[in-house]
């Protein structure tokens with residue numbers, strides 16, 4: 001049980017030598033944050049001010065937030081560290097390996113959470129709570145948790161709140177499971193376990209996430225009848241040979257693929273497709289789109305249509321350089337980010353780049369422009385198969401790919417690497433590297449109309465639903 005007291009929410013991240021992996025550090029004597037005001041009702045308590053001068057608050061301990069925190073703290077000199085405090089705000093004291101959530105939903109794994117205390121730099125302080133508002137005038141973040149509200153002052157802020165599954169399809173929130181967070185994936189797993197043999201399961205979304213869920217489920221539960229509904233063609237963003245290969249694997253696993261079948265409504269015990277086709281099922285999982293938290297918009301920060309924080313080429317908020325952004329919840333200019341897609345493959349280099357911009361800020365140095373290129377896209381197709389597509393730096397497919405068991409092994413290695421790399425940054429800052437992006441693009445066409453910002457998933461042919469105009473199906477790869 002996570003303790004609920006105020007003090008227990010300030011967790012030091014250094015693991016004790018006598019603790020096995022997976023043990024939380026809630027019981028550890030807390031180290032109060034300096035100059036943090038905690039508010040209970042109308043009463044505000046202030047702590048003795050710190051002598052430290054750089055107060056950095058990181059909102060979100062996902063791939064981007066973890067990488068940024070560790071690389072930043074790991075890169076500081078002793079002197080810089082003595083006058084810097086980094087506070088990471090996250091709703092839970094654990095990191096969620098989101099790219100493995102379909103494994104949880106299908107029952108291949110029980111849990112994919114790792115205590116933040118084991119992953120974050122020893123000097124990072126963790127506040128377990130949800131950031132509700134960024135007060136840019138007072139330079140404070142209002143954090144709400146189960147029993148109390150806090151105001152965390154900042155000199156620099158990193159916005160890394162990620163994304164969650166959209167439930168824009170009518171009835172999806174009430175009658176379907178979404179697996180973009182750990183609770184959703186665990187709930188889906190429980191529901192799957194309770195299904196009778198030969199039960200019908202609908203997976204909504206013919207993009208990469210939908211394919212991963214459908215194949216994992218069909219492999220782990222061959223007794224179920226799994227149908228994958230695609231609004232257009234199955235993984236339309238991939239090259240024809242890749243699509244054929246994925247289709248063959250899905251069919252071998254017994255997954256029925258229903259293309260050009262746009263789901264308009266999920267109802268108890270079934271769904272309706274546009275054109276009024278009605279189909280029954282015992283369980284439905286929606287994997288059609290990602291949405292981003294509303295925090296930036298609610299805080300009056302500049303956001304695009306989808307609610308992503310608008311940042312410049314250095315990942316600084318376009319009208320507030322004290323605020324930086326990285327990961328799924330931000331949008332950078334088309335010129336440097338036109339080819340980027342939501343994914344941990346983007347969140348990690350963005351987090352590392354944000355750390356560089358932060359370092360430049362506290363050192364009074366000139367920041368570097370963002371440049372991110374890709375090497376591959378990879379999809380798991382159950383535990384025994386995978387599909388690895390080599391891509392150019394701008395994410396367009398090369399001819400070469402790896403499939404089958406080799407593909408599965410590469411995918412598994414990547415799943416481990418995306419956790420190990422940010423962890424390693426605490427002690428070996430700069431160990432993680434990534435390819436340069438394509439040449440800087442001129443801002444023309446759609447990009448210029450949207451203020452030169454990169455549209456989410458533009459390259460990958462989003463699996464969109466008419467009722468949800470902006471966000472794409474997950475357009476990602478590792």
Ligand SMILES: Cc1cc2nc3c(=O)[nH]c(=O)nc-3n(C[C@H](O)[C@H](O)[C@H](O)COP(=O)(O)OP(=O)(O)OC[C@H]3O[C@@H](n4cnc5c(N)ncnc54)[C@H](O)[C@@H]3O)c2cc1C
Pocket residue numbers: 059060061062063064065089090091092096098099100101102129130131132160161162163179180181209212293295326327328329342343344345346347378379474476477478
């Ligand atoms: C099933 C599945 C499979 C995937 N597979 C792949 C893959 O193979 N390759 C790939 O590249 N991508 C994949 N993705 C996408 C990838 O997981 C995301 O793109 C990635 O997690 C984004 O990283 P992030 O750091 O921006 O956000 P996240 O990892 O989502 O982390 C954001 C963190 O911020 C926290 N947070 C949110 N709001 C607040 C708040 N108000 N206050 C405090 N904290 C907050 C969240 O709880 C979370 O801990 C997959 C996603 C899913 C769901």
